[in-house]
Amino acid sequence: MKTFSVFLFFSALTWLLVQLSKEYTQIVQVPLTYINAPLDKSLSAEKPQEVDMRLHEQGFYILYYRIFRPKLTIDLAKTEVDGNHLVYEIENNRNAISEELGIDFDNATFLDSEIQIPFQPKQERRIAVVPNINVNYAVGYSAGEGVQLEPDSVTVSGPKSIIDTLQSVPTLPINRNNINRDITGQVKLDTTHLGMLSFYRDEVGYSLEVEKFTEGSVQIPVEVRNVPESLNLAYFPKKILVYYQVNLEDYDRVKPSSFKVVCDFKNVNEGEDYFLAQLVEKPDFVNNIRLSERKIQFVIKK
Incomplete structure (x- = not known):
């Protein structure tokens, strides 16, 4: 049985090699990929995914194309616009196709002379x-x-x-x-x-x-706005420090008069006894500003 099996295996292998060495004509499907899509066009989802090619070759080659399915790259920069399609001419790109697929056009024929790729304008x-x-x-x-x-x-x-x-x-x-x-x-x-x-x-x-910066501070009076005339209001502190960061070259340009800190009585909620100080004016060339006090306490005198 072992001897018979060995001879059977080699006989089958010999028969297979003989059959594959013969020439056949078969139609194979070649998958397509696309490159260099125009920026002003969007390829349709219905674009061709493969193209049919009639191949007249030995069985080895046909088996290779059926198993490994080498892809054909469609360079869309080499297409012409026809209506709402990009047209890739097979004849005009014989050399590129032959080199990529490793075929001889004497033994291979594409069933279609052109590949039409639908697109939509972007x-x-x-x-x-x-x-x-x-x-x-x-x-x-x-x-x-x-x-x-x-x-x-x-x-x-x-x-x-x-x-x-x-x-x-x-x-x-x-x-x-x-x-x-x-x-x-x-x-x-x-x-x-x-x-x-x-x-x-x-x-x-x-x-x-990037610039060299330094930190400085100025003392600014607190301005209270929108206090009803009927109220006798006292608040403290009346001045707070404003800290800032400024380019070293602009340090001498900073003046206290360039800043303004205000408190608005209209923003006080019922039951509260403090304002929230807000910086409403500052020089354009300073940054990273912070106040030494945000809460300004007040009392209403009777």
Whole structure:
């Protein structure tokens, strides 16, 4: 039985090799993939997924194409527009097809002379780019303005239903620590979950001007507004300190008269005996402002 089985195996193998070495004509399905889609067009979900090819080759080759199914890449940059279809001509791309599939056109024939890919026009819109850049400064340093992007908006195209609801796109996150000098760089856009849209650029430049800052303080009188004339009201403290951070070069420009702190009697709830101080005026070139007191106590004299 062992000897018989060995001879049977080799006989079957020999028969299979002989059969596969013969030439056959078969139709095989070649899967399609697409690259370089036009930014102003959206391919339809009904686009062709495969194309039929008549192959006249030895059985080995036909078996290979049926098992491994090599794909044909359709470069949409090489198509022509015909109505609402992109047309890929087989004859005009013989060399690329032959090289990718490893076929000889003397032994292979596509049943269709062209591949028609339906599309829909995309709507274009320019949307803002929002920086997702977190900066921690070294002691004594800060920035007068936030991170600047160049450009600060990008053109995007896609289905109208999506484009109309999209207001902005963030950048990928960047964290910079202990910064004490100007920084610049490039950052990619975060297009996660936006694969159905086409962005005309996928990254923007960012910059941040870092300056030497110092902290100062000024004493500002508290102004009380909207107190009824019938009330005799006393409040304290009558002055509070306003702490601020300013560029070292602008330190001498800071004047107490540039600040104003007010309390509004209209904002006092029944039963309360204090105001909440609010800073309503400040110089444009100072930041990180805080008040030494927020609650201003008051009493009503009878």
